[in-house]
Amino acid sequence: MKRIVILISGSGSNMVNIAEQCANQRIAGLVVAVIANKAGAAGIKKAEALGIDTAVLSHRDFESRESYDQALAALVEEYQPDVVVLAGFMRILTADFVQQFQGRLLNIHPSLLPKYKGLNTHARALENGDTEHGVSVHFVTEELDGGPVVLQAKVPIFPGDTEEELQQRVHEQEYRIYPLVVHWLCTDRLRLTAQGAELDGQLLGASGYAAEDD
Template sequence: MTANKARIVVLISGNGSNLQAIVDASEAGRIPGSVVGVISNKADVYGLERAKLHNIDSQVVDHKQFETREEYDEVLAAAIESYQPDVVILAGFMRILTAKFVNTFTGRLVNIHPSLLPKYQGLNTHQRALDAGDEEHGCSVHFVNEQLDGGPVILQAKVPVFSDDDADSLAQRVHVQEHLIYPLVVKWLCEKRLRLQSDGVYLDNSLLPEQGYANDE
């Protein structure tokens, strides 16, 4: 890793498919940054094996070992800071984070959520979109703030909802888009093209609309 590459830490709780997409983009030179650490709140998840296969340092900070959310987040923050990250990526990290943690990493902490935010914050987004009869669904990359899945949107991708879809088939279609847009946002962050301000998200010094960057790229 060269000195001018951004340092990326990825937090996971499971399979790590978005981690893989980001690592692949970095190794292919599409992201001017390197994943220097992977942290999971669960042991024995495949995302940790992905890190091992790419010789990326990894560790488990098990939330079950802590009595309070605050105690856990304090240890988690210290683990992240040990890598001196420029960017912190939540990639299927299934924890609600405390305000103190979020504020520690404000402006460099992003998440991907499987819905077109502000629709369907929380869990079971694909089934909720089907139950609502939506004609389109998708995913959103957003900065993380104190509100669950409520931070300012950076970029969204939409997929059609077909009449014969179930939650699994819709999820698979959304995952394809996640693996395209998340590395792109990480690229923008590593290039320092994204800024989180009090009035919203700026890309190349232009304020993005509420639903994030809207042009094709």
């Protein structure tokens, strides 16, 4: 049973989903800790209600990004994680942090990477008149939202869609594909190599594994 640490900044909806999937044995892992960088993160109370150890390490208490990430890495290591999951963790991580957890650090991003890296992805998709949008799960590397994609799911954009409607459609796919990728990593089916992400020994393409093919 692999040990999972989840980092959050807000509501923790993906965290709760992953924790519940672990409890239901759909993920071969156990969430051993949830760490937030904001004291008011609603996900902390949700994690406590699920009986998960929690910690808050506020970035506001540190003078630099580097000093914060050093403390965060030390805190994460206390839980001896096999997998570290970013679930709405709204921080750009330093190279040292990423390298320390290389190959066991996952993120979910609300766009079809490499399209729309960064923030406000739903608004950008609508403003550009896109007909489809989606979500990507990827390994974290030193490049922001640039690590090898493991799995993507697409959603349609309908005429007249609001940002909130599109966001909800994307969230539904997030809850479907993130636990699957975490399970792949926990069962050693997934690994990060010098060439990119490999699933069952097969190198994945730039768009990862298509969710609809599963």
